[in-house]
Amino acid sequence: MAHNQDGNQKQVHYVGDSRVRVNSKEMLPPDYSQFPGKTEQFFPDFLLKEWMVAAVFLVGFMTLVMAESPPLGDIADPTNTGFLPVPDWYFLFLYQLLKYKWAAGPFISIGIIVVPGLLFGGLMLAPFLDTSKERRPLKRPATTWIAILSLLGVIGLTWAAEAEHVIQVTSSAGTPAKDKKIVAEQDKGYELYKKNACIKCHGDKLQGVQGPPLLGVGDRLKGEDEKLTRKEIEHVIDNGRGAMPAGMFQGSEADKQVLLDWLMKQKQK
Template sequence: MSWHEEYRKKYKELKEKGVPFFPDVVLLDAIAACVVFATLVYLAAAHPPHLESLADPTDTGYTPRPEWYFLFLFQALKFFPGSMEAVAAIILPGAILGVMFLVPFLDRGPKRHPFDRPLWTGLGAAGLLVYAGLTWAGYQSPLANPAEEKRPEVVAGKRLYAQLNCVYCHKIKGEGGRVGPALDRLSDAATDEWLSKHLRDPQSIAPGSPMPKMNLLEDEVASLTAYIRSHNPNDPFTPAAPKLFAENCAACHAIRGEGGDLGPDLSEVGAMRDKAYIQKYLENPAQFNPESSMPAYKGQLKDHEIEDIARYLARQRRR
């Protein structure tokens, strides 16, 4: 008996005692689909995905990354620079989908067990390995934004900063000495004029400062100022922010003596917390402090209002 006949016989036997596709199997499928769908609806309502803050074109430090299940594509794109991008983005995925579509026509063997079909099982396993490998490589790839700083003044300032050994006394991004203050979290009072004046003659601003007076040329002062500024972007809040604060928060929080004392004084909250933290805190204090008595503002205020207040608060610090 050839395998065709054997197969037909078996098929007939099964057909006699099996359950019909419609409605039995279709009903099971429909129930499963409903369960999955209801779960998704529940998750979307009860645990909505977090959006990031509003896109900020001046933020050069942002590193966009896809969700984990697309990391492999993100990583694969790196092997196909420039005009080759279409190969990784369209041609390869298209070819792979095409092969998957054709598998039932290409793999015509009678056996069902995966080990009896080494070629196709092997191809499938290899595909999964490549997927896992690319995902892992994408996950490991450095977070830093490769977008290089290009403004000539800032580049010159960076070079001077290294040559003059400012790093011996100052930290930027956590690297450097601790004799002087970190230069990537200056307060707003450090305007460009103030910085330039300080660089020309530190002692004129901070009498007795151990920072050496370096007799810098004017364009060197400008470059250093631009470099320091690049690490302290002006992040303005709108005039609405203090008003929103007065309306919603001042009942419990004071800033420079104005407001209630049910919550902590926020006059210097910017020294300890950055904008991102404050924004998250306002959205839902309970995620930081389960016993918080502060109301959650997500949904109460608009997202951009919360962000505005967060910017305003991040700037609350004394020099």
């Protein structure tokens, strides 16, 4: 009831707006019990399983980290001509892919854009292309086989890159030939050879490690028919060659002549 200025009473009528919706239905999660074994509630059921798997993986990973120290390579050496750089293991398959003719040279765009784009693009579009409600891999053969073939391709390329790298490192290091051996290993020239760090690049058996082998250097041919003379060996010691810098020998002139005498004895047998 309400009163006007004259003191008369008047009735006040309230009119409801039909445009205002009345939300009488409660927002409750669906009952998943009617779909046994096919679906589950994301939180907390599915998310709890994910957390448990992540925790087990983290514990295993940290155990390996603490039990096995990571392998470290040699100290960086700018004079190392035998070093073959390769990317980390998770990029080795792309590194190997670029070695093939159809994905390198004039077709380099196939190796660096087309193939990786198809792989990662397909991975991103998989949820939109495969709309099957089945979660079991056997019920989704197309997607399952594509994933398996992609995984096998990555593993195969990674394995090939690692195997080829090991072969290249082994061949670049070199091994002593059966018909050659070091002459006068007890000679003072061998002591000078070790003292001036020649052994680091050419090896303790002259087999060549980061530098070329010196076995048979005393009568090795230079070019087609000219022998590598004492003067030419001395020129290399003084001025360097290739990745070998000049001034590596840090002895007297007499010591250098002793080293030259010893190197000239290293002939083929």
